[in-house]
Amino acid sequence: xxxxxSIIVTAIFINNIVFAQFLGICPFLGVSKKTSSALGxxxxxxFVITLAxxxxxxxxxxxxxxxxxxxxxxIVFILVIAFLVQLLEIVMKKTLPALYQALGVFLPLxxxxxxxxxxxxxxxxxxxxxxxxxxxxxxxxxxxxxxLWIFAGIREQLDLLPxxxxxxxxxxxxxxxxxxxxxxxxxxxIKFS
Numbered sequence: 568x569x570x571x572x573s574i575i576v577t578a579i580f581i582n583n584i585v586f587a588q589f590l591g592i593c594p595f596l597g598v599s600k601k602t603s604s605a606l607g608x609x610x611x612x613x614f615v616i617t618l619a620x621x622x623x624x625x626x627x628x629x630x631x632x633x634x635x636x637x638x639x640x641x642i643v644f645i646l647v648i649a650f651l652v653q654l655l656e657i658v659m660k661k662t663l664p665a666l667y668q669a670l671g672v673f674l675p676l677x678x679x680x681x682x683x684x685x686x687x688x689x690x691x692x693x694x695x696x697x698x699x700x701x702x703x704x705x706x707x708x709x710x711x712x713x714x715l716w717i718f719a720g721i722r723e724q725l726d727l728l729p730x731x732x733x734x735x736x737x738x739x740x741x742x743x744x745x746x747x748x749x750x751x752x753x754x755x756x757i758k759f760s
Contacts, residue, residue: 623644714747
């Protein structure tokens with residue numbers, strides 16, 4: 568049980584996919600202007616990362632490794648991710664059209680979000696079993712969503728503050744992102760075993 572708790576805490580705080588590993592920066596910067604959009608993107612990425620991680624682990628364990636096709640890992644994982652994102656787009660367009668519009672171009676970009684592929688590859692590199700992989704995928708997604716949501720809240724507040732003209736928009740957002748990354752890096756000194 569401690570192993571799973573360790574995976575969860577580490578993935579969310581200590582090795583946060585955005586703030587510590589610097590993966591998924593494109594949607595982090597692009598969809599973090601409003602907390603509602605950030606949470607919507609977080610939910611979409613959670614769906615894709617969780618399913619992609621499980622499917623990738625199953626494909627690696629039962630097809631790629633036994634047949635000696637490990638060299639196809641990246642291509643196979645990208646195809647799985649692309650399929651899941653297309654499925655998600657179809658469902659969101661029909662059931663959540665407002666969120667689908669709010670996410671805009673960033674929804675199909677989940678396919679190229681390096682965080683999604685990174686998590687699928689990391690569970691293989693870490694030799695996680697299926698349940699550990701699922702736990703890591705969900706926890707990493709929560710960490711990604713937390714990063715988006717916190718940053719979106721900060722950006723909403725920045726819009727209300729008198730920021731100097733040359734710092735408005737992306738410059739002040741990048742400074743805040745750097746400070747957040749340093750804050751999350753502070754968790755790396757915590758030993759959790």
